[in-house]
Amino acid sequence: MTHDLVTTLRPLLTAEASAEAYASGGEPGDLEQAVWLRLLERLDAQDPPHDPQGWLRRAVRSEARRTRRTARLERPYAAEPVDDEPGPERAALAAARHRALREAVRRLPGRCPRLMEALLSEKDLTYREIAGELGMSQGSLGPERSRCLGCLRRLLTPEVASR
Secondary structure (H helix, E strand, C coil): CHHHHHHHHHHHHHHHHHHHHHHHCCCHHHHHHHHHHHHHHHHHCCCCCCCHHHHHHHHHHHHHHHHHHHHHHCCCCCCCCCCCCCCHHHHHHHHHHHHHHHHHHHCCCCCHHHHHHHHHCCCCCCHHHHHHHHCCCHHHHHHHHHHHHHHHHHHHHHHHHHC
C-alpha cells in the first residue's frame, strides 16, 4: 500500500512543491522532502491520511508557510567568525608550510633561491635593496621574480596535490 501511495502522490507533490516553493523562497526539493517525511511519520504511526491528495496539498502549504517564517527570522552573519587564537595545531601547520616552502625555494634553479630568500626575508627589503644585494639591475628584478615564481609553482603543485 505504501508503494502505491507514493507512486500515486509523487506527480502531485512535485507539482505542488514547485508551485509553492517560489512563493516561500525555498527549494522545491526541500518542500518535497519535508512532506515525504511527514507522510512516512504518519504511516509509521499507522495513521494514513483518509484523503491523500487533500492531505498532501495541505502539508505542502504548511511546509511552505514554515519555510517563509523561518526565512524571515533567520539573519545571515555579517562575517564569518574568525578563530584568532594561535593554538598549537595552527602553529604546527604554519611551521610545516614554512618548511615546505623553504625546501622548495632551495631546489629552484639559478639565481632563484637567493632572490626568493630575499623576497621572503623578514627584513622586508625593497626592490632596490634586493637588486643591490644580488648584484642585478632593479629593472630585471620583476621579470626574474616572475620566472622564479613560475618555477616555484611548478615545484609545489605536485606536493600540494599529493596532500
